[in-house]
Amino acid sequence: AQSVTQPDIHITVSEGASLELRCNYSYGATPYLFWYVQSPGQGLQLLLKYFSGDTLVQGIKGFEAEFKRSQSSFNLRKPSVHWSDAAEYFCAVGAVEGGKLIFGQGTELSVKP
């Protein structure tokens, strides 16, 4: 069965520091992989997605993620965090058979001035 694990419930980084949010998945075939961001009181916004091809994916707001099949990971990175990046981040894996994405539990990001 599909599953997604985000090992870090909460991360705090200093503004200007680099960021890496971890995501590990379990799925039998090549998965569709997604990262979403949610600001307080709002819906989710799609940051980036991986379906096939180049394993380094560029997204919006300066984020990127790398698909590593050997490690079953799809970690999200940003070289320099801004205070406005404080939010909750969700990784998700999709199955070929329909829109049944499985979401991770989320990682809450706090940014120190």
Next chain:
Amino acid sequence: NAGVTQTPKFQVLKTGQSMTLQCAQDMNHNSMYWYRQDPGMGLRLIYYSASEGTTDKGEVPNGYNVSRLNKREFSLRLESAAPSQTSVYFCASSEARAERGPQHFGDGTRLSIL
């Protein structure tokens, strides 16, 4: 652009009452979704609709029904609300096939059932 619009934004119900959550998108998307979000559990798919006239169950469909009224609108109905259905409900849509995931989310309906 409005994107995905959900109504109402907040609602309090008593156990056993019924209600319908409304969702409309103005992007001409084929696929629409209903999710619920509970603390520490991420989002879980309730139902989705790959195209007008079709619906399919997601991970947690029990206690809910849906209607894809037309291409724009996808409603979620609770026939007899239970406290376990207290949650934040999100509607979403996507242009591509449903397996490629939702692109745009509404701002949510915060539902409390007493």
